[in-house]
Amino acid sequence: MKQLLSGNEAIFQGAIRAGAGYFAGYPITPSSEILQQAAARAEEDPGFRFLQAEDEIAAAIATISASLAGAKSFTATSGPGFSLMQEALGWGHAVEAPCIFVNSMRVGPSTGMPTQPAQSDLLQIKGGSAGDYYPIAFYPNSVEESFRLTVTAFNAAEESLSPVLLLFDALLSHLYEMADLDAIEVAVVPRTKEPLGRGQRLFTGTAHDRMGNVKTNDPEAYRDWLNDLKERHLQVADKYPLFEYFPGKDPDTLLIAFGITSRIVAPLKERFSIFRPIRIYPVLEKELKKVTQPYRHIIVIEGNDGQYASWAECAISRKVMRVPCLGGGFKLRWIQSQIEERLKGR
Amino acid sequence: MKPRLNVIWNEIYCKRCIICVEVCPVGVLSLEMDEIAEKPGCIRCYQCERYCPDIAIEVMDEKERLSSEFGVGSSEI
Amino acid sequence: MINRSYKELLKMGRFPHTWCPGCGIGAVLKNVAMDLRELGWNDRNTTVVSGIGCSGRMAGYMNLDAVHTPHGRALTAAEAIKTVRPDLNVVVLSGDGDLGAIGGNHLLHTSRRNPDITVFCNDNEIYGLTGGQAGPTTPKGTKTITSPRGEIFQPLRLGRILTTQAPYFYARTTVYHLNHFKACIREALLWKGFSFVDIISDCIELNGRRLGFKTAHQMFKWFDERFHIVEGMRDHLKDDELGIAKREVEAEEVPMGKVEVKVEVKHEDLKTFTPEELKHFDGSEGRPIYIGYKGKVYDISASPLFQGEKKMRCHIAGKDLTKDIEIAPHGEDLVYHFPIVGRLKE
Numbered sequence: 001m002k003q004l005l006s007g008n009e010a011i012f013q014g015a016i017r018a019g020a021g022y023f024a025g026y027p028i029t030p031s032s033e034i035l036q037q038a039a040a041r042a043e044e045d046p047g048f049r050f051l052q053a054e055d056e057i058a059a060a061i062a063t064i065s066a067s068l069a070g071a072k073s074f075t076a077t078s079g080p081g082f083s084l085m086q087e088a089l090g091w092g093h094a095v096e097a098p099c100i101f102v103n104s105m106r107v108g109p110s111t112g113m114p115t116q117p118a119q120s121d122l123l124q125i126k127g128g129s130a131g132d133y134y135p136i137a138f139y140p141n142s143v144e145e146s147f148r149l150t151v152t153a154f155n156a157a158e159e160s161l162s163p164v165l166l167l168f169d170a171l172l173s174h175l176y177e178m179a180d181l182d183a184i185e186v187a188v189v190p191r192t193k194e195p196l197g198r199g200q201r202l203f204t205g206t207a208h209d210r211m212g213n214v215k216t217n218d219p220e221a222y223r224d225w226l227n228d229l230k231e232r233h234l235q236v237a238d239k240y241p242l243f244e245y246f247p248g249k250d251p252d253t254l255l256i257a258f259g260i261t262s263r264i265v266a267p268l269k270e271r272f273s274i275f276r277p278i279r280i281y282p283v284l285e286k287e288l289k290k291v292t293q294p295y296r297h298i299i300v301i302e303g304n305d306g307q308y309a310s311w312a313e314c315a316i317s318r319k320v321m322r323v324p325c326l327g328g329g330f331k332l333r334w335i336q337s338q339i340e341e342r343l344k345g346r
Numbered sequence: 347m348k349p350r351l352n353v354i355w356n357e358i359y360c361k362r363c364i365i366c367v368e369v370c371p372v373g374v375l376s377l378e379m380d381e382i383a384e385k386p387g388c389i390r391c392y393q394c395e396r397y398c399p400d401i402a403i404e405v406m407d408e409k410e411r412l413s414s415e416f417g418v419g420s421s422e423i
Numbered sequence: 424m425i426n427r428s429y430k431e432l433l434k435m436g437r438f439p440h441t442w443c444p445g446c447g448i449g450a451v452l453k454n455v456a457m458d459l460r461e462l463g464w465n466d467r468n469t470t471v472v473s474g475i476g477c478s479g480r481m482a483g484y485m486n487l488d489a490v491h492t493p494h495g496r497a498l499t500a501a502e503a504i505k506t507v508r509p510d511l512n513v514v515v516l517s518g519d520g521d522l523g524a525i526g527g528n529h530l531l532h533t534s535r536r537n538p539d540i541t542v543f544c545n546d547n548e549i550y551g552l553t554g555g556q557a558g559p560t561t562p563k564g565t566k567t568i569t570s571p572r573g574e575i576f577q578p579l580r581l582g583r584i585l586t587t588q589a590p591y592f593y594a595r596t597t598v599y600h601l602n603h604f605k606a607c608i609r610e611a612l613l614w615k616g617f618s619f620v621d622i623i624s625d626c627i628e629l630n631g632r633r634l635g636f637k638t639a640h641q642m643f644k645w646f647d648e649r650f651h652i653v654e655g656m657r658d659h660l661k662d663d664e665l666g667i668a669k670r671e672v673e674a675e676e677v678p679m680g681k682v683e684v685k686v687e688v689k690h691e692d693l694k695t696f697t698p699e700e701l702k703h704f705d706g707s708e709g710r711p712i713y714i715g716y717k718g719k720v721y722d723i724s725a726s727p728l729f730q731g732e733k734k735m736r737c738h739i740a741g742k743d744l745t746k747d748i749e750i751a752p753h754g755e756d757l758v759y760h761f762p763i764v765g766r767l768k769e
Contacts, residue, residue, distance in 0.1 A: 022507055049506045054532040061496040062503035069507035091493050196470045196488040197511050204491035359438050363445030368640035399449025
């Protein structure tokens with residue numbers, strides 16, 4: 001049955017569909033509704049546990065620990081909270097805990113603009129926590145896709161045994177659209193990792209070998225372990241090479257936009273080709289190379305100062321142009337004028 | 347593992363912290379030449395074993411002690 | 424005979440363990456393992472959670488599924504695990520810095536949410552693993568690397584913080600007072616709810632030596648001087664007392680201040696008691712408990728302090744307490760709540 005629901009509601013429903021049994025979070029605009037739905041759910045469903053933690057650090061640690069204990073778990077936050085969760089994310093990768101971290105991005109840095117959308121936490125995905133780790137991140141652009149991608153994210157988490165990121169933003173969180181969730185069929189990957197209480201394993205953030213023994217002085221054991229992890233994560237990411245490509249009339253210009261920006265520039269589809277990455281990280285290198293190849297001009301339109309653009313440049317070994325939509329300014333007219341300016345005289 | 351008169355001392359686990367030496371109420375233990383030595387007089391109070399943080403010293407069971415002291419099998423007791 | 428089966432709960436293959444000669448953590452690990460073994464707790468029904476620090480290494484030595492969290496987050500992890508898996512016994516092995524400084528916020532909130540977990544705090548009043556910096560429980564005046572002229576701040580009083588509101592279970596003991604230590608471990612493990620054992624422990628290498636101690640045993644003697652054991656049921660512990668302070672529910676709110684005696688009983692009309700007669704009313708054989716104060720005799724049988732079997736151990740029963748109450752911390756107001764039943768014969 002079709003219903004009107006918000007992005008935050010779609011994410012929560014997606015989590016339930018995926019079999020989520022634990023949510024820990026902290027109130028923060030614009031993701032608080034996910035926390036609140038979790039609280040309501042916990043009241044009526046004994047199989048669903050909820051914690052409003054004292055801070056985001058606790059929320060993140062609790063999410064990962066609940067996963068180790070056997071629950072499909074998730075948390076939701078925004079930029080400042082996501083910043084607090086970074087250490088825990090590194091730990092989640094080290095102990096190989098399948099879970100979801102939702103980041104509904106808003107203008108930063110720091111407190112920034114709590115109610116204005118942004119897409120400026122991309123570099124943080126990869127570089128927020130200390131050390132090398134290989135996160136997988138998805139970013140939907142509609143309420144219905146939010147539902148689907150949440151289940152996809154949970155699946156990718158189970159397969160990669162890691163905290164998978166679901167990127168979101170302040171606009172999408174509170175955007176209301178019609179969707180028929182019951183009609184959406186999407187496979188759910190079950191939990192296979194053995195929970196606590198089944199062995200004598202040590203789940204630790206300290207460097208360890210593949211057997212779980214602490215090895216703080218062995219470069220070879222570390223390399224083996226990290227390469228295993230990397231390979232597994234990249235293999236899982238390859239199972240989800242999600243994107244959309246709309247060839248337009250102009251054979252020379254390709255726009256790259258994702259999340260809420262892709263919705264805003266959608267009217268430009270007639271004129272320009274648009275590439276919309278849905279899997280944001282690892283970067284869709286193969287796909288970008290193929291799609292960008294025939295175009296002379298590539299313009300990345302994003303709610304930050306060129307974060308995805310820098311990744312795209314790396315991936316295709318070519319310079320791209322940038323239209324940074326900063327401070328919550330995503331007006332289509334302005335974006336159009338910026339595109340015209342970039343293309344002037346070319 | 348090195349048996350003494352009443353205790354068995356684990357030279358690998360032992361870190362020579364000498365808690366056992368200092369906690370022994372009859373002072374029969376000592377650290378000599380980097381080893382825990384025992385002179386006669388042990389009252390088998392188990393304090394050395396109880397206090398050792400490294401599980402490096404244990405009081406022999408009665409049977410073990412007698413057989414090690416007299417070099418005879420336990421059936422002789 | 425002494426039971427050595429506790430070794431089955433320890434990874435003896437990793438001995439000698441990592442801690443310094445004489446370190447109290449060895450004692451904590453060993454005695455906790457002993458009690459877990461005696462209670463029949465094992466890798467099928469128990470999990471341990473450690474934080475970061477020398478104390479945090481304990482998790483790696485137990486033959487159980489164990490979780491080694493980032494610094495300060497052990498309580499959060501333990502709480503989440505217990506929520507998802509009420510079937511598991513959850514034990515936290517951590518230290519003063521991990522629980523009291525970086526983990527301080529979690530200490531406040533996890534304790535108030537009262538999950539059924541047991542926390543063992545190896546309180547060596549220092550940051551040992553990182554070389555001997557002052558910690559949150561380092562006594563004022565202590566010389567450490569970061570307080571070269573003596574710690575200028577007052578320490579955190581864990582005992583006071585954790586006993587502000589029922590329910591609570593706070594035990595303080597030392598690695599030297601071994602029988603008391605074992606009793607505290609047992610009671611804490613069996614307590615239904617959040618239980619905390621503050622184990623005053625020795626860090627001879629990174630703390631003791633700087634303070635002038637040559638051996639761990641000398642630090643034990645120092646603990647013996649600084650603390651003394653108090654027996655019996657307590658609501659609170661003074662800062663130099665070793666014992667157990669526990670409470671399941673808040674006591675009835677007793678209004679402070681003098682209570683007006685509504686019915687004026689003339690002094691001459693009160694039944695007189697001689698000291699011998701007063702002594703008779705000591706609570707035994709169903710008799711009420713009377714005390715004398717400032718010429719009057721009060722019936723204190725209804726006091727919550729002397730219910731059930733505690734009646735038998737009421738050491739003040741049947742006595743004239745005029746002098747005692749004058750120097751008692753609570754003051755004479757407490758006496759006036761109780762009914763007057765007579766007067767003392769002059």
